[in-house]
Amino acid sequence: MVGAGLAGLRCAARLHQLGHDVLVLEAADEVGGRLRTDRIDGYLCDRGFAVINPAYPALRRWVDIDALDLRPFRAGLLVRTDDPGRELVTLADPRREPTLLPATLASGYLDPREIAALVRWLVPALGSVQSLLASRDATLAESFDAAGLTGRLRHEVIETFLAGVLVDSHGGSSAIFTRLLVRMFALGSPALPSRGIDTLPRVMAAALPAPVRTGTRVVDIAEVGSGVRVRTEETTYDAAAVVVATDPAGVAALLGSAGRGVTGGATVPKLGALRPMHGLVTWWFATDEPPHRLAMLAIDGRRAGGRIPGPVWNAADVSAAAPTYAPAGRRLVQATTLLDRPEIPAGEREVRRHVGQIYGRDASGWDLVARHEIREALPTVTPPLRPRLQQRVSDAVFVAGDHRDTASIQGALISGQRAANAVSSCRRPRGRPPAPQTPSPR
Numbered sequence: 149m150v151g152a153g154l155a156g157l158r159c160a161a162r163l164h165q166l167g168h169d170v171l172v173l174e175a176a177d178e179v180g181g182r183l184r185t186d187r188i189d190g191y192l193c194d195r196g197f198a199v200i201n202p203a204y205p206a207l208r209r210w211v212d213i214d215a216l217d218l219r220p221f222r223a224g225l226l227v228r229t230d231d232p233g234r235e236l237v238t239l240a241d242p243r244r245e246p247t248l249l250p251a252t253l254a255s256g257y258l259d260p261r262e263i264a265a266l267v268r269w270l271v272p273a274l275g276s277v278q279s280l281l282a283s284r285d286a287t288l289a290e291s292f293d294a295a296g297l298t299g300r301l302r303h304e305v306i307e308t309f310l311a312g313v314l315v316d317s318h319g320g321s322s323a324i325f326t327r328l329l330v331r332m333f334a335l336g337s338p339a340l341p342s343r344g345i346d347t348l349p350r351v352m353a354a355a356l357p358a359p360v361r362t363g364t365r366v367v368d369i370a371e372v373g374s375g376v377r378v379r380t381e382e383t384t385y386d387a388a389a390v391v392v393a394t395d396p397a398g399v400a401a402l403l404g405s406a407g408r409g410v411t412g413g414a415t416v417p418k419l420g421a422l423r424p425m426h427g428l429v430t431w432w433f434a435t436d437e438p439p440h441r442l443a444m445l446a447i448d449g450r451r452a453g454g455r456i457p458g459p460v461w462n463a464a465d466v467s468a469a470a471p472t473y474a475p476a477g478r479r480l481v482q483a484t485t486l487l488d489r490p491e492i493p494a495g496e497r498e499v500r501r502h503v504g505q506i507y508g509r510d511a512s513g514w515d516l517v518a519r520h521e522i523r524e525a526l527p528t529v530t531p532p533l534r535p536r537l538q539q540r541v542s543d544a545v546f547v548a549g550d551h552r553d554t555a556s557i558q559g560a561l562i563s564g565q566r567a568a569n570a571v572s573s574c575r576r577p578r579g580r581p582p583a584p585q586t587p588s589p590r
Contacts, residue, residue, distance in 0.1 A: 153181020
């Protein structure tokens with residue numbers, strides 16, 4: 149197994165259940181793939197603002213959710229508007245936040261025609277998943293137009309919120325995939341593990357029968373006879389099969405026949421073109437005063453004169469949901485900018501100004517704790533949605549990752565499960581474990 153992200157860890161656990169001996173190699177110093185947490189002076193700064201939705205079926209089935217100690221956000225949004233007298237309004241789910249219903253009704257966004265159009269757009273997400281997947285796909289923008297969702301609620305709230313979720317500010321993502329995500333938002337409350345987002349992969353790795361070999365970079369994979377030879381920077385292993393559970397760049401570097409190491413256009417035999425990745429930057433600021441009393445995601449809905457939001461697409465006081473993310477008496481605020489809008493200046497000065505405008509606070513004195521630029525944050529998912537992409541390169545080589553499924557925690561776990569099942573269908577269990585061909589100097 150090459151890679152100890154969610155897909156690789158799930159694949160390893162499933163292979164063990166099926167009776168196979170598994171060795172997991174990870175180039176980084178910790179497990180987790182893109183789910184990593186930096187611990188800086190008492191602050192927990194996740195590399196990319198990621199949340200866990202406990203409603204994901206794969207998560208409930210294969211992960212000890214109680215061990216994550218999840219701290220949920222409130223079910224709603226704070227929206228900065230141009231409306232005089234109600235600049236920062238609250239839009240909350242009345243089912244889960246009944247006490248916020250008066251504020252939601254006073255938000256100015258509940259136009260009956262737009263609500264009806266939103267319901268039309270949501271209807272496909274409320275039936276069976278099978279029916280949704282079988283429906284005709286379109287871009288997110290096209291699906292809004294088809295439902296008649298064309299007013300303020302769409303342009304000021306929904307599009308801005310989903311841009312941050314999908315890491316796509318142009319509306320080109322799959323409408324079916326977006327409906328799947330919205331379905332999950334309706335069923336569960338996104339949350340943060342109290343000890344950082346990397347708690348999820350750590351819990352999964354701890355459940356494996358053998359520890360992951362971190363700090364071990366694979367540099368070459370070659371099929372030899374009926375098996376495969378995996379070469380690291382220090383040694384070589386022979387195995388019956390290998391699963392490459394990395395991002396598309398890693399897959400391309402090890403298996404690609406063109407565009408080697410580049411996600412936009414790289415191809416792998418029998419897999420075809422690999423999905424490109426969207427990028428983002430997460431800024432982490434510390435302050436003494438809470439920017440708002442509610443633990444909600446905050447967005448900028450101002451659109452006067454055709455204004456494009458940015459550079460900040462969403463912000464959140466993460467310590468309001470998970471106080472353990474900051475030292476006692478301090479608050480930790482994240483602000484996310486997207487890399488698909490290079491025309492919008494997104495330096496520290498612009499980010500401070502904008503996050504301050506969103507909350508109606510002076511952020512010039514906030515302490516910058518960390519800045520994470522993640523150029524490969526989330527796979528693109530464009531229409532038509534293909535949620536189950538080929539993972540088998542040969543009888544000995546397989547690929548796993550959310551880029552072979554849906555771009556989510558659910559997709560990563562499902563991909564790992566599918567890859568393990570595919571390996572087991574080609575290889576007998578309990579073959580000899582991978583054996584080093586040269587001794588390791590460690």
